[in-house]
Amino acid sequence: MPHTVVDYTADLHDLAALVAGRANTEDVLDRALGALTALIPHDLAVVFRLDGARLRAVAATGSLASPQVRAHNLDLARYPTIRRALELRIPIALAEHNHAGEEGDPFDGLLDFPHGHACMVVPLFAGDKSLGIITMDGRGCGMYPPEHVRLAGVYGQLVSLALLLADQASLLDRYRHQLKEQNQLLTEETGGAAIACRRLEASRSPRMAEVVRLAQQVAPAALPVLIRGETGTGKEVLAHAIHGWSPRVDGPFVKLNCSAIPENLVESELFGHVKGSFSGADRDRRGRFVTANGGTLLLDEIGDMPLAAQAKLLRVLQEGTFEPVGADRTVRVDVRVIAATHVDLEKAVAAGRFRQDLYYRLAVFPLRIPPLRERPEDIVPIALEALDAESARSRRGPWTLPAETRTVMERAPWPGNVRELVNALERATILQRTGPLSVTHLGLLGQGGSPATPPPSVSAVVAAERLPTFEENERRYFATVLEHVGGKLYGDDGAAVIVDLPPTTLRSRLVKLGLR
Numbered sequence: 001m002p003h004t005v006v007d008y009t010a011d012l013h014d015l016a017a018l019v020a021g022r023a024n025t026e027d028v029l030d031r032a033l034g035a036l037t038a039l040i041p042h043d044l045a046v047v048f049r050l051d052g053a054r055l056r057a058v059a060a061t062g063s064l065a066s067p068q069v070r071a072h073n074l075d076l077a078r079y080p081t082i083r084r085a086l087e088l089r090i091p092i093a094l095a096e097h098n099h100a101g102e103e104g105d106p107f108d109g110l111l112d113f114p115h116g117h118a119c120m121v122v123p124l125f126a127g128d129k130s131l132g133i134i135t136m137d138g139r140g141c142g143m144y145p146p147e148h149v150r151l152a153g154v155y156g157q158l159v160s161l162a163l164l165l166a167d168q169a170s171l172l173d174r175y176r177h178q179l180k181e182q183n184q185l186l187t188e189e190t191g192g193a194a195i196a197c198r199r200l201e202a203s204r205s206p207r208m209a210e211v212v213r214l215a216q217q218v219a220p221a222a223l224p225v226l227i228r229g230e231t232g233t234g235k236e237v238l239a240h241a242i243h244g245w246s247p248r249v250d251g252p253f254v255k256l257n258c259s260a261i262p263e264n265l266v267e268s269e270l271f272g273h274v275k276g277s278f279s280g281a282d283r284d285r286r287g288r289f290v291t292a293n294g295g296t297l298l299l300d301e302i303g304d305m306p307l308a309a310q311a312k313l314l315r316v317l318q319e320g321t322f323e324p325v326g327a328d329r330t331v332r333v334d335v336r337v338i339a340a341t342h343v344d345l346e347k348a349v350a351a352g353r354f355r356q357d358l359y360y361r362l363a364v365f366p367l368r369i370p371p372l373r374e375r376p377e378d379i380v381p382i383a384l385e386a387l388d389a390e391s392a393r394s395r396r397g398p399w400t401l402p403a404e405t406r407t408v409m410e411r412a413p414w415p416g417n418v419r420e421l422v423n424a425l426e427r428a429t430i431l432q433r434t435g436p437l438s439v440t441h442l443g444l445l446g447q448g449g450s451p452a453t454p455p456p457s458v459s460a461v462v463a464a465e466r467l468p469t470f471e472e473n474e475r476r477y478f479a480t481v482l483e484h485v486g487g488k489l490y491g492d493d494g495a496a497v498i499v500d501l502p503p504t505t506l507r508s509r510l511v512k513l514g515l516r
Contacts, residue, residue, distance in 0.1 A: 029059035032159045037061060039155060040148050042118075042136040044069065044111070047159075049132040050086075053077060064111060064137070074106055082106070085121045086130050091152045093144040094119040106135060116141040120149065122156040126164040134159070193244030193253060196237045199385075205375030211238070211367055218365045219245035224317060226302075226362045227340040229369035232419030235340040236300065238369060243296040248336055251295030256288050259304040266309045268325050277326020287324065289316060293333045302339040302362070303348050307355065313337075314358045337362075372417040376410040379421065383409065386422045387437075390429055395493060399429060400436045408439045430484050430498065475513045478506075482515065 029047050036045050044064040048055035055074040060066075076083060080103060085092045095116075105113060113119075118138035124131040134156060136144070144152075200212045218225055219242045227235045236255065243253045261269050268278075272287030288297055299305070305313070316322050321332050339362045348354035372379060383401060391397035401409070414420050428441035439445050481495045488494045489503050496503040 029163075032162065033059055033061040036134075036136075036155065040120075040136060040144070040152060041138060043139050044107075044135075044137045046070075046072070046135050047124075047132065048074060048135065050076075050130050055082070055132060058132075068110060069107070072107070072110060079103055079106060082121050082133060085123045085133065086125070089123050089125055091120060091122040091149050091156060093149050094121065095143055107137070111137075113137060114139065114141060118142055118144050120144045120152060122152045124156055124160040124163060126160045129164075131160055131163055192240045193249055196240035197244040199237060200241050202381065203375070204377035204381065205370070207370045208375050208378060211369060212241075214365075214367060215242050216245050218242070218367075220247060221365075222336055223364050224337045224339065224362050226345075226364075226366045227338065227369065228366060229340075229342060230371045230417055231342045232417035233369040233371055234418050235342075235369060236298065238367065239296070239298045239338045239340060242338060243336075246296070246336065248295050252292050253296050253298070254288050254292035255298040255300060257300045259301040263306045266306055267312065270309060271312060271322050271324050271331075273325035274327045277324075281326070289322065289333050289335055290331065292335045294335075296336045296338060299337060299339045301341055301343075303341040303343040303345055303354060307353075310355045310358050314355065314361060317358075317361050372414040372421065373412075379410050379414070380406050382418060383421060383425055386425050387429070390426060394429075394497075397429065397434050399432065399434060402436045402438070405437060405439055405442065405444075408444050409442070412444055430481060433484060475515065478510060478513060478515055482510075 033045055033047065036042075042062055044060065044062040046057050046065075046069060047059040049058050053076050055076055057070055057072045060069045074082070081092060081094060105119070107113065118136075118140055120136045122134040122136070124133060134152075136152070200208070200215075203209060203212065215225075215238060225239075225242060227238055229235050239255075240253060243249060256269060258266060268281075268285065268287065270287050270289060272285050272290055273281050275281055275284050299313075312322055316333070316335070317337060320334060321330050323330055345354055345359050345363070349356045349359050380401065387397065387399045387401075391399070409421075416423070424442050424444075425437075427443065428437045431441050432438075478495075478499070481498050485493060485495045485498065489496055489506060491497070494503070496506045499506060501509070
């Protein structure tokens with residue numbers, strides 16, 4: 001039925017609303033094709049987005065629309081008329097001779113249109129950027145009239161602008177999400193002291209409460225503090241809290257993991273260097289001590305610090321001065337040093353790996369964090385906080401811990417302490433998208449609250465059964481992740497985010513592993 005001018009005005013007004021709105025790309029395409037149905041008669045309308053040298057169908061409407069049509073792709077090199085429409089940026093109504101030659105019809109082999117059927121290509125572009133095309137096809141023979149071609153050109157410009165804005169909105173949302181995560185990391189770094197103080201003060205363990213009391217007593221002083229404890233007990237959290245309870249709370253909190261820095265670079269990291277002091281030193285560099293001036297410096301895994309750096313560290317602790325690597329000038333700083341380690345420093349001193357004078361200087365006020373098995377009262381609160389944080393970060397969940405799960409968790413040994421507990425929870429949230437987490441999800445099945453049986457040796461396992469290969473373990477892991485996300489690779493809740501791989505890399509690896 002022919003449209004009146006009033007009808008066109010109303011339909012184009014709806015299209016203009018797309019441009020002004022903040023809909024995502026999928027919504028724009030759905031609403032745009034819905035408006036097109038009322039504007040120009042057709043049996044099939046398809047939106048193709050330009051992807052390199054190919055056109056990829058992303059939306060379709062009309063009586064001939066089907067899943068096969070929506071998955072259709074076109075090689076741009078095979079269709080000179082489509083290329084001409086994109087280059088000239090004008091809609092083209094195709095005549096019978098366009099389909100009769102080598103070019104053929106874009107839907108040949110997929111749909112059985114009669115020769116000479118109505119067909120039109122509408123380019124989508126914005127500025128100097130080509131976005132794709134819209135194809136319109138009808139079963140009836142004859143070309144689209146000029147008024148429909150002109151109307152399609154106006155329509156295409158509006159849809160192009162709406163698509164461009166929708167793409168930009170999606171990009172901004174992605175950047176906004178990344179910025180939110182970066183801000184969260186910054187908050188944890190700069191506001192970590194306040195968070196650490198709250199966590200420790202909320203501890204339900206009497207043994208941990210005693211550690212907190214001693215830490216609050218030493219915090220106002222400028223003395224070095226030595227924090228000892230097993231791996232994963234939260235030594236860095238306690239260091240943050242001491243900084244938060246101290247008069248230096250408004251100053252910087254800087255940390256250095258001594259075991260993560262090559263031995264020949266530890267001095268440069270701590271004390272800085274001048275340009276040309278060694279190969280690769282192409283500029284002056286401030287060290288961690290200068291960065292931490294007026295605040296606190298955490299030296300994690302202090303037991304792994306080289307002896308040469310230990311001598312310079314002792315001087316800083318005693319005099320507050322040092323020379324950057326390659327410099328002949330003395331730098332004075334005011335830094336409170338907190339050292340942390342899981343190794344036995346007394347044995348390291350006896351073995352000659354750690355300076356005795358530095359040990360006594362650091363151990364003026366030692367604090368020992370009890371392992372998680374010695375403070376079971378804290379296990380469930382720590383787990384609930386970790387689940388809340390995972391839900392906020394991944395926008396999945398929420399999860400709960402049933403009474404049976406809590407009981408087993410409190411009786412489990414947790415040799416890896418808080419770090420092992422958090423890792424077990426992260427693994428469980430992959431297996432269980434939301435809701436209650438069982439002991440099976442946490443890998444605690446069979447413990448039942450009884451003392452843990454020591455794990456068998458590797459040789460015993462090999463004797464009992466063949467160990468899975470790395471590829472088998474990798475395939476099992478990816479299969480679990482894919483099941484968890486319902487096969488989705490892309491997006492904030494897709495598999496690529498969970499496994500921390502680019503989607504294209506993940507797809508290639510899945511194909512290699514035989515996973516689709």
